[in-house]
Amino acid sequence: MAYEGDRFNLSRKVFVGNISYRVSQKRLETFFSKFGEVEYCYVVKDHIKKWSKGIAFVTFASKEDVQKALAATEDDLNLYGRTMRVKPAEESKRVFYVEGWQQKTDLDKIESLESKDSENTDELKMVDNTTNGLSTIKVDDSSTVNINSLCDDTLILILSHLPVLDRLNAEKVCQRWRDVALRCWTYQKSLHFRNMFKRFEGLRDKLLSSLLHRCGVYLKQLDLSASPRLLTDIAVDVIAENCPALQKLDLSGVAVTDISLRNLGVKCTNLKWIALQKSFYVGDKGLSWFLQNCVNLEYLDVQGNAKIQGDLFHKCGPNLKTVILNECNKLKDFGVSKLCYRCKNLEEIQLSDCLSITDKCIRNLTQECKELRIFHLARIVPHGRIEPFW
Structure with a gap:
């Protein structure tokens, strides 16, 4: 029985933090019984999802047992690989106690007690x-x-x-x-670098390597298009080594080479979406190597590539649905024809400013690609006006 002034049995109660989410209320009560008789143990849970919040309150039969728990070493408080922290329980400042209102259940009393480090606010x-x-x-x-x-x-x-x-x-x-910071990276599924660097700064190979060593294995999406100017083809090799589960990759503006692109295709076979805009060092050979390994690819963007002619498309997989080929000035009719025969499920293709193609490739597209829904074609006339063709 608590003495007068000891509201909610605070003198016989301790707050426990850093509890593993796997610990049940019964398991925690059994664990703390080695310090003395436990009258009650309550693990605080989320009111909606009913998940443990990692904190609890333990009420002992005597004050001496409380002192034993407070004096315990880190080894004595280790449970499921975590070292729990034990502190004296304190009455929350947010709880108002009205004289005469003393018929509260044990659960109501315990829920009204919190340690300072368990208070949740919207503004931190x-x-x-x-x-x-x-x-x-x-x-x-x-x-x-x-x-x-x-x-x-x-x-x-x-x-x-x-x-x-x-x-x-x-x-x-x-x-x-x-x-703790290293554990944060396990929840990183997407990574981009927009609005991260000042005017004359940028992402470098060393920084990218350091980041991908931490979270690369967990990444599903990676976007380097916001800061590509200081990256080299080494960055592509780093991505290939550290991001096996990658599904979406934007390398627009990065100095990708045929060799580094081949390595990327060998290691990142789960890729479904890739953008290689303004990749001036990549040709048909490197792209064909890449497409040969990434058979699940659904989206390919090589806008602004002045080297490819179309030989790459004899290696593309049947899942390819969107192809962006704007400003590929050396693209030939035979390349588009290969795309038509290999990708019967093609839904979108963009051929704006591809000045080397003729009406023959347009005829092949309309005849072979029955699933085609978006077809964008435009050319630049001598007066600088863009004329669209649909």
């Missing part, structure tokens, strides 16, 4: 405290919480919302932050 603001080297989070207008007191899963959620470069800098704070 990172504040860099340069005086003591610690970072804090602003919880409300009157209090702040040391960010290092948060559990690992909360830190992962915070760091996952940071820009890519800031997340790399977070790894330099301390060993724990490095471990």
